Amino acid sequence: MTAPGMTVENLSLRVGAFALRDISFTVGADEILVILGHSGAGKTVLLETIAGFNRPDRGRIRIDGEDVTAAPPEARRIGFMFQDYALFPHLTVAQNVAFGRRFAPSGTDAEPVEALLERLGVRHLADRKPKHLSGGEKQRVALARALAASSRLFLFDEPLAALDARSRDQLRRDLKEFLRLASVPAVYVTHDQAEALALADTIAVMRQGSFAQVGTPSAIFNTPADAEIAAFVGVETVVEGKVVALTDGVARIAVNGAFVHAAGAVMPPVGARVLACIRPEDVALAVLPQRDSSVRNQFPARVVATESAGLLFKIALDCGFPLVAYVSKQSYLELDLANRREAVASVKATAVHLIAR
Amino acid sequence: MSARASAAPRAAHHPRGLTLAFAFAAGLLLAFIVLPLANLYGAQSEASLARVAAMAEVRSAILLSLGAALATTACAALLGVPLAYLLARTSFPGKPVVEAIVDLPLAVPHTVVGIALLFVFGRTGIVGAPLEQWTGLKFWGTAAGVVIAMLYVSVPYAVNAARVGLEGVDERLEKVARTLGAGRWAVFFRVTLPLGARGILTGLALTFARSVSEFGAVIVLTYYPMTAPVKIYDLFLQSGLGDSSAMSALYLAITLSLFIASRYLFRERREPESMPAR
Numbered sequence: 001m002t003a004p005g006m007t008v009e010n011l012s013l014r015v016g017a018f019a020l021r022d023i024s025f026t027v028g029a030d031e032i033l034v035i036l037g038h039s040g041a042g043k044t045v046l047l048e049t050i051a052g053f054n055r056p057d058r059g060r061i062r063i064d065g066e067d068v069t070a071a072p073p074e075a076r077r078i079g080f081m082f083q084d085y086a087l088f089p090h091l092t093v094a095q096n097v098a099f100g101r102r103f104a105p106s107g108t109d110a111e112p113v114e115a116l117l118e119r120l121g122v123r124h125l126a127d128r129k130p131k132h133l134s135g136g137e138k139q140r141v142a143l144a145r146a147l148a149a150s151s152r153l154f155l156f157d158e159p160l161a162a163l164d165a166r167s168r169d170q171l172r173r174d175l176k177e178f179l180r181l182a183s184v185p186a187v188y189v190t191h192d193q194a195e196a197l198a199l200a201d202t203i204a205v206m207r208q209g210s211f212a213q214v215g216t217p218s219a220i221f222n223t224p225a226d227a228e229i230a231a232f233v234g235v236e237t238v239v240e241g242k243v244v245a246l247t248d249g250v251a252r253i254a255v256n257g258a259f260v261h262a263a264g265a266v267m268p269p270v271g272a273r274v275l276a277c278i279r280p281e282d283v284a285l286a287v288l289p290q291r292d293s294s295v296r297n298q299f300p301a302r303v304v305a306t307e308s309a310g311l312l313f314k315i316a317l318d319c320g321f322p323l324v325a326y327v328s329k330q331s332y333l334e335l336d337l338a339n340r341r342e343a344v345a346s347v348k349a350t351a352v353h354l355i356a357r
Numbered sequence: 358m359s360a361r362a363s364a365a366p367r368a369a370h371h372p373r374g375l376t377l378a379f380a381f382a383a384g385l386l387l388a389f390i391v392l393p394l395a396n397l398y399g400a401q402s403e404a405s406l407a408r409v410a411a412m413a414e415v416r417s418a419i420l421l422s423l424g425a426a427l428a429t430t431a432c433a434a435l436l437g438v439p440l441a442y443l444l445a446r447t448s449f450p451g452k453p454v455v456e457a458i459v460d461l462p463l464a465v466p467h468t469v470v471g472i473a474l475l476f477v478f479g480r481t482g483i484v485g486a487p488l489e490q491w492t493g494l495k496f497w498g499t500a501a502g503v504v505i506a507m508l509y510v511s512v513p514y515a516v517n518a519a520r521v522g523l524e525g526v527d528e529r530l531e532k533v534a535r536t537l538g539a540g541r542w543a544v545f546f547r548v549t550l551p552l553g554a555r556g557i558l559t560g561l562a563l564t565f566a567r568s569v570s571e572f573g574a575v576i577v578l579t580y581y582p583m584t585a586p587v588k589i590y591d592l593f594l595q596s597g598l599g600d601s602s603a604m605s606a607l608y609l610a611i612t613l614s615l616f617i618a619s620r621y622l623f624r625e626r627r628e629p630e631s632m633p634a635r
Contacts, residue, residue: 048532051532051536052535052536053532053535072535072540073532073535073536074535074536074537074538074539074540075538076536077538078536079536080532080533080536082529082532082533086527086529086530086532086533088530088533088534088548089530089552090551090552099534099537099539099547100537100538100539103537103538103539103540103543104538145537146536146537149536149537149538151536
């Protein structure tokens with residue numbers, strides 16, 4: 001009980017041709033760590049290793065300061081949430097929630113099953129079988145079931161992946177609310193960047209069995225560590241260039257005949273080859289250049305293609321280098337982008353992130 | 358029901374040639390199975406059925422068959438479910454060999470099974486002799502011998518059906534149960550077994566059915582005490598078709614009603630779960 005939360009130190013594991021490599025992280029009691037990665041990155045193997053289904057070759061796993069590396073899953077008190085929540089189909093809601101109780105060490109002051117059902121708003125469903133529950137009800141029953149077993153850590157393995165977009169949004173909000181109140185550390189695995197943004201206090205990008213980058217959602221999305229992560233988190237424009245000047249912390253980068261300006265705390269030296277990353281939502285479009293604007297980057301651009309992308313319109317531009325912008329429907333109509341051949345794209349220097357090559 | 362029928366695709370109203378031809382073949386096959394049994398009943402007079410039913414030897418033979426089949430089914434459950442679980446849940450070197458061994462009794466003629474068992478469980482058999490010496494348990498000419506013979510020929514049904522049932526249990530449910538504090542035994546008895554029960558029970562029903570109908574292996578290993586099929590054969594040899602066909606009808610009435618009842622029960626158990634949500 002010395003340090004609430006969970007810690008993983010230098011975890012390594014080889015499973016056939018796949019390997020987890022030297023994974024370390026800490027999740028505080030009120031924190032949600034989202035592990036973001038493509039399928040096959042090793043997210044599920046990592047979760048199942050934390051839960052105790054795989055024995056790591058090296059490394060330590062601690063929960064609330066207790067070393068559980070060698071403990072079997074049933075001794076770890078970890079709530080595991082599978083896709084669709086894996087409720088026991090042969091048991092009622094109340095029996096599902098009570099399942100872990102009989103195995104709990106006697107004399108624990110855990111909340112009674114009745115109270116848990118009440119707290120999660122599923123008491124009226126106590127005698128139903130899981131088959132008859134909605135997605136949201138299943139989620140609440142699964143959370144109650146894990147709480148009833150005195151779980152000290154929640155692991156989520158893409159629990160919402162099978163749902164339609166609308167219920168997914170709702171369940172995600174419910175989940176975040178629940179975790180904030182429950183004060184239990186959570187590790188949440190997903191391949192969906194929107195989900196990661198909505199839930200995470202910290203995001204770890206996982207690639208080929210190891211963490212490629214760990215940081216706040218803003219750090220991951222705005223300052224990705226390499227081109228692959230940039231593409232994965234939705235940076236549409238990644239162009240290569242060379243730093244030709246550096247004045248007052250603003251780098252001037254020659255990109256295929258055009259110049260891109262970037263500002264940040266740490267700038268590469270003159271002469272360095274860099275990748276300039278520009279998120280599509282940081283690009284503004286106008287008909288004419290803004291004479292009095294403080295925006296450093298104003299690119300006269302040719303409109304190459306437009307495409308409706310859900311709520312926004314995706315505009316592909318050519319300004320000496322390819323640039324992608326997302327604009328609202330209103331801007332799309334105002335600028336008549338369906339018929340316009342030319343436009344001016346502007347990007348703040350602080351919105352341009354540089355990756356050293 | 359009528360709503361579903363009216364919503365059925367139009368093709369259902371105009372069966373194609375293939376469906377018609379196959380339905381004809383299927384009908385022939387079903388008639389082939391049912392007709393001899395139905396005819397057997399039709400050929401019996403109430404008087405001959407009553408006469409046979411009143412014979413003490415007939416009654417004890419039927420009771421022995423049912424009792425031995427029940428004991429066989431219990432043995433198949435105790436020994437077959439663990440093997441089915443290992444086949445369903447683990448992989449190990451030589452697994453294909455084990456699978457082949459499980460199916461082996463299906464390929465051995467039942468008279469051969471009887472003779473082979475005689476060599477092992479007979480009075481001088483490599484298992485039978487020491488067992489009789491130490492425990493007094495005899496397999497030759499006893500009910501225990503009947504059970505051994507029934508078990509050998511029926512156990513593949515128990516193992517294979519139980520395996521299918523256990524394989525159908527979502528492994529994620531077992532994992533969740535462990536994270537909730539259940540050890541491996543508790544997971545097996547509280548999650549795997551109840552969820553795989555349908556497959557296991559189906560397998561045990563088949564085991565029972567196969568056991569009450571076994572003749573070849575039983576008659577070689579234990580002619581006496583007589584099971585029902587052996588007694589029917591005995592009646593046939595001694596007094597021809599009359600009494601033997603009457604006993605056949607009597608025995609069939611009992612075993613088939615048990616078989617049908619078990620199928621109905623296992624189907625019934627599933628019903629509440631497949632009901633749509635209101």
